[in-house]
Amino acid sequence: MKVIFHINEFEKWETLLGNITNLLKDGGDEAVKVRVLMNGPSVKALSDETLLQRMRELSDKGVRFTVCRNSLKALCGSGELCIDEKNLPEFLTVVPAGVTELIKRQTEGYAYIKP
Amino acid sequence: MKVIFHINEFEKWETLLGNITNLLKDGGDEAVKVRVLMNGPSVKALSDETLLQRMRELSDKGVRFTVCRNSLKALCGSGELCIDEKNLPEFLTVVPAGVTELIKRQTEGYAYIKP
Amino acid sequence: MKVIFHINEFEKWETLLGNITNLLKDGGDEAVKVRVLMNGPSVKALSDETLLQRMRELSDKGVRFTVCRNSLKALCGSGELCIDEKNLPEFLTVVPAGVTELIKRQTEGYAYIKP
Numbered sequence: 001m002k003v004i005f006h007i008n009e010f011e012k013w014e015t016l017l018g019n020i021t022n023l024l025k026d027g028g029d030e031a032v033k034v035r036v037l038m039n040g041p042s043v044k045a046l047s048d049e050t051l052l053q054r055m056r057e058l059s060d061k062g063v064r065f066t067v068c069r070n071s072l073k074a075l076c077g078s079g080e081l082c083i084d085e086k087n088l089p090e091f092l093t094v095v096p097a098g099v100t101e102l103i104k105r106q107t108e109g110y111a112y113i114k115p
Numbered sequence: 116m117k118v119i120f121h122i123n124e125f126e127k128w129e130t131l132l133g134n135i136t137n138l139l140k141d142g143g144d145e146a147v148k149v150r151v152l153m154n155g156p157s158v159k160a161l162s163d164e165t166l167l168q169r170m171r172e173l174s175d176k177g178v179r180f181t182v183c184r185n186s187l188k189a190l191c192g193s194g195e196l197c198i199d200e201k202n203l204p205e206f207l208t209v210v211p212a213g214v215t216e217l218i219k220r221q222t223e224g225y226a227y228i229k230p
Numbered sequence: 231m232k233v234i235f236h237i238n239e240f241e242k243w244e245t246l247l248g249n250i251t252n253l254l255k256d257g258g259d260e261a262v263k264v265r266v267l268m269n270g271p272s273v274k275a276l277s278d279e280t281l282l283q284r285m286r287e288l289s290d291k292g293v294r295f296t297v298c299r300n301s302l303k304a305l306c307g308s309g310e311l312c313i314d315e316k317n318l319p320e321f322l323t324v325v326p327a328g329v330t331e332l333i334k335r336q337t338e339g340y341a342y343i344k345p
Contacts, residue, residue: 006343006344008245097255098249099252103233103253106341107339114344
């Protein structure tokens with residue numbers, strides 16, 4: 001089983017992290033590859049220590065977190081919040097365009113879930 | 116044609132049921148396998164007689180409705196509403212984790228639609 | 231790479247058009263087939279000259295825009311807005327049921343993204 005979760009709203013983090021926690025519990029014997037692609041305002045979570053800590057814990061269990069660079073730029077350009085890629089924790093991967101990542105993974109057979 | 120609809124917000128029921136009704140009308144000769152996975156606050160619909168009746172009518176036309184047990188537990192745990200699985204109509208299937216169901220079905224070739 | 235974007239809320243147009251613009255920039259050498267299926271209240275965009283112009287520009291770059299006829303009828307039936315199919319720009323394709331289009335494309339290997 002392979003899945004990529006797509007989050008683009010900041011308000012959805014609680015739902016997303018709960019979904020993944022339940023999935024890892026339920027997976028049982030069968031291995032589950034879990035990826036998360038965050039774009040849009042959801043990337044504000046990268047300045048939230050509590051959310052980052054919860055991501056890190058899931059990352060330790062094998063969940064891969066990917067961030068859209070366009071969204072980081074847009075957030076900074078709007079004057080709301082500038083997050084420097086260089087300061088991001090090592091478990092996060094930044095990709096140029098989040099939508100490209102979503103397409104590539106689905107083409108590889110990943111299921112898509114939008115919480 | 117095979118599709119699994121994902122609903123996780125209570126406010127989306129009207130849209131979802133309209134989508135399915137239109138799909139069954141449009142399907143024409145080609146058979147369409149339709150599944151619905153409900154998780155998150157959308158499971159509150161299971162205490163709404165009008166929505167249950169509309170689900171039952173679609174179930175009579177072959178639509179399969181599946182409910183996330185984790186979401187039932189979370190809803191009860193929040194103190195908002197406890198729904199006893201044993202009292203649910205027979206046309207509803209409860210699965211341990213809704214997200215697992217969404218992944219499995221997509222792996223089987225079901226399209227995913229989030230209304 | 232092939233993708234169908236699903237939009238059903240009017241408020242999501244800005245996000246959708248930004249996503250597609252980023253995707254086309256990022257695609258690089260690899261050709262990307264991009265489709266958009268609009269249903270629900272998102273079809274109100276068809277009465278908005280600014281949005282139509284932006285769609286036309288993306289259409290000139292190969293993006294295919296598809297409209298759900300059921301949604302046009304529902305919008306008109308609600309008394310809010312009646313859009314005559316015959317007056318729609320030629321680059322828009324109207325299909326009987328948007329959800330059928332979403333299923334068919336995914337069956338053809340299109341990735342699904344809901345902005």
